[in-house]
Amino acid sequence: MRVFVAGHRGMVGGSISRKLTERGADVVTRTHAELDLTNQGAVKDFFAAEKVEAVVLAAAKVGGIYANNTYPADFIYENLMIECNVIHQAFAAGVQKLLFLGSSCIYPREVAQPMREDALLTGILEPTNEPYAVAKIAGIKLCESYNRQYGTDYRSVMPTNLYGPGDNFHPQNSHVMPALIRRFHEAVRDGLEEVAIWGSGTPRREFLHVDDMAEASLFVLDLPLEQYEANTQPMLSHINVGYGKDVTIRELAQLVAEVTGFTGKIVFDASKPDGTMRKLMDSSRLTAMGFKPSVSLAEGISETYQWFLQTEMPADKVIESSFGKSQPC
Structure with a gap:
């Protein structure tokens, strides 16, 4: 199968591209310099020329609370343009199969825990990342609407907080794990x-x-249509993807300290904001279909730290850090 992975240089897109290649798929990619996904004409020309059979839409403008608060117009505009161009031009080119990757930020701030798929649009969003969340909700609804009107097979998965090799370790714009x-x-x-x-x-x-x-993304993409539809009804077009368990930020900090070899004191400044107290996905639909994650948190943190050492932190590079602006999404 000839598959276009939009966002192949990102953490998730890169992993999906590798796994598709391992499965023997013909993976088509473009860098931003080669294809600006916010440019409608360029995206239309790309689909006309490449004749892909499926699309994985992992491209997005992402960042932590600091970035979302500082650049709200950029976040809503760029993500809306990427989604509208890729999804519509895929349809116009006759692509019947597409997978859209969203975010757990689509759910209301005060949503019941764990967060179920049918909680979408039932309350007010978290203000600090509302523009990004609105764009991601629009992507879900684009897929749902094309399916309803044109009979396409466009699916959506909503991941919990992701981490791993390829993550963003920027001192201001990264999420809590990196x-x-x-x-x-x-x-x-x-x-x-x-x-x-x-x-x-x-x-x-x-x-x-x-x-x-x-793995979960490709699992959902490969599901027989009847099984996918049976697990996204009524009037749902997305599936949550989570680990199934959560930890406190204190427990996470202790795990990271152990992996990195820090033996000093960890101090928590309770005068600073905590953000939302809990964000846990209800992934029971995906679990019922037969998928379970395999990488433990401790194992994953260790692997991510080794990647960080090899890729992000050359011995001669000194980088200033300001963790205080990096909060849980």
Whole structure:
């Protein structure tokens, strides 16, 4: 099968591309310099020329709370344009099979835990990432609407917090897992005796390794249509993908400290905001269909740290860190 993976240089898209190649698929990719997905004409020309049979839409503008708060117009505009162009032009070119990757941020801020698929659009979104969430909801509804009107097979998966090789370790724009890995690594490197973390450490978060997300994505993409439709009704077009368990930020910090070799004191500044107290996906639909993640949290953190050491932190490179602005999504 000839498959276009949009966003192949990202963490999730890269893992999906590797796994598709291992399965013998003809994977088509483009860098941003080669194809600007926000350019409607360029995307139309691409689909006309490449004759792909399926699409995995993993391309998106992403970032943590700091980035979402600072660049809200960029987040809603670029993500809406990417989704509209890729999904519509795929349809126009006759592509019948597409998988859209969303985010757990689509669910209301005060949603019941664990978060079920039918909680979508039942409450107010988290204000700090509302533009991004609105764009992702639009992507889900685009897939659902093309299926309803044109009989396409466009599916959506909503991942929990992802981490792993290829993650973003930027000192300001990263999510909590890579931010913690970087923070503790630098503490060890600089001989610090204490690491201070914003918040009380009590919020709970769920984390899924990127390779498990890639496997889940291809699992959903390969499902017989009748089985997918049976598990996304009534009036649903997306499936949650999570690890099934969550941990407190304190427990996560202790795990990262152990992996990085930090033996000092971990201090939590309860005067700083905690954010949402819990975000756990209800992945029972996916589990009932036969998929379960295989990478444990401890194993995944260790693998991610080794990738970070080899890729992000050359011995001669000194990087300033400001973990305080990196909060759980």
